Amino acid sequence: MENIALVTGAARGIGLATTKLFLAEGRRVIMVDNDTEELAHAATDLTGAIPLPCDVSDPDAVAQLAARAKAEIGNVSAVVNNAGLADFGPIETTDFERWRQVMATNLDGVFLISQAFTSSLKATRGAIVNIASISALRASTLRVAYGTSKAGVAHLTQQQAVELGEHGIRVNCVCPGPVRTKLAMAVHTQQIIDAYHDAIPLNRYGQETEIAEAIVWLCSDKASFVTGQRLAVDGGFEATGIGLPALRS
Numbered sequence: 001m002e003n004i005a006l007v008t009g010a011a012r013g014i015g016l017a018t019t020k021l022f023l024a025e026g027r028r029v030i031m032v033d034n035d036t037e038e039l040a041h042a043a044t045d046l047t048g049a050i051p052l053p054c055d056v057s058d059p060d061a062v063a064q065l066a067a068r069a070k071a072e073i074g075n076v077s078a079v080v081n082n083a084g085l086a087d088f089g090p091i092e093t094t095d096f097e098r099w100r101q102v103m104a105t106n107l108d109g110v111f112l113i114s115q116a117f118t119s120s121l122k123a124t125r126g127a128i129v130n131i132a133s134i135s136a137l138r139a140s141t142l143r144v145a146y147g148t149s150k151a152g153v154a155h156l157t158q159q160q161a162v163e164l165g166e167h168g169i170r171v172n173c174v175c176p177g178p179v180r181t182k183l184a185m186a187v188h189t190q191q192i193i194d195a196y197h198d199a200i201p202l203n204r205y206g207q208e209t210e211i212a213e214a215i216v217w218l219c220s221d222k223a224s225f226v227t228g229q230r231l232a233v234d235g236g237f238e239a240t241g242i243g244l245p246a247l248r249s
């Protein structure tokens with residue numbers, strides 16, 4: 001059976017790095033993004049990449065995407081729900097529109113894409129990897145919408161794993177720590193970057209490819225007995241607990 005992966009938010013950042021790793025493994029990759037221009041640019045020169053613009057938060061657009069993918073390309077054996085938005089703000093000023101916008105892409109999008117491709121994944125006994133965040137596992141200020149959406153993704157992963165396991169579909173979640181992508185740089189000041197370096201045991205940000213390696217492994221047969229898991233790829237940030245700099249030797 002041909003190996004076809006689908007990656008959302010594939011035009012840049014972690015999604016683009018994941019696309020390139022899948023291609024290097026010999027898979028074809030359906031690249032999904034709502035930034036049509038950047039998607040076309042990113043897919044140029046990527047042999048085996050099939051760019052299909054789609055807003056993952058739009059149920060009709062997702063249904064059309066799934067129908068087109070099935071008819072023109074074939075059943076996918078890996079789905080990576082990576083498209084995401086970061087909008088940080090205090091609870092009192094995060095109005096309902098901002099809340100809904102974050103939920104629509106980060107949580108509704110994962111639900112809609114996974115549901116639309118479930119019949120394909122049943123046929124291939126494939127795998128889903130949902131991209132949450134360290135913000136799904138540890139609460140923080142200013143992340144009422146983002147952190148809650150990502151905690152939803154982490155739990156949705158378990159719901160999907162438990163229900164789809166009998167069809168041979170594995171579902172796991174990757175929780176990245178900070179990576180210098182456009183998304184992160186829009187909300188991380190230099191002060192935040194310095195504080196992260198200090199708080200993360202490996203003392204640095206991650207790279208897109210380091211997140212992509214974990215995603216591609218979870219989609220591979222090497223992870224054939226792994227499902228329902230949340231893997232923090234975060235330089236040890238989740239493990240720190242009371243990570244006070246003053247407690248260091």
Ligand SMILES: NC(=O)c1ccc[n+]([C@@H]2O[C@H](COP(=O)([O-])OP(=O)(O)OC[C@H]3O[C@@H](n4cnc5c(N)ncnc54)[C@H](O)[C@@H]3O)[C@@H](O)[C@H]2O)c1
Binds near residue numbers: 134176178181
């Ligand atoms: N960079 C980090 O520090 C970090 C940390 C934890 C989690 N994450 C998560 O990793 C994922 C990828 O983020 P990134 O850092 O590579 O960001 P990025 O902004 O570089 O890439 C995100 C991509 O998603 C696309 N996208 C956004 N909304 C969409 C929609 N509704 N439909 C289709 N595509 C859409 C964007 O156009 C963009 O190409 C996100 O889910 C993000 O929350 C990132």
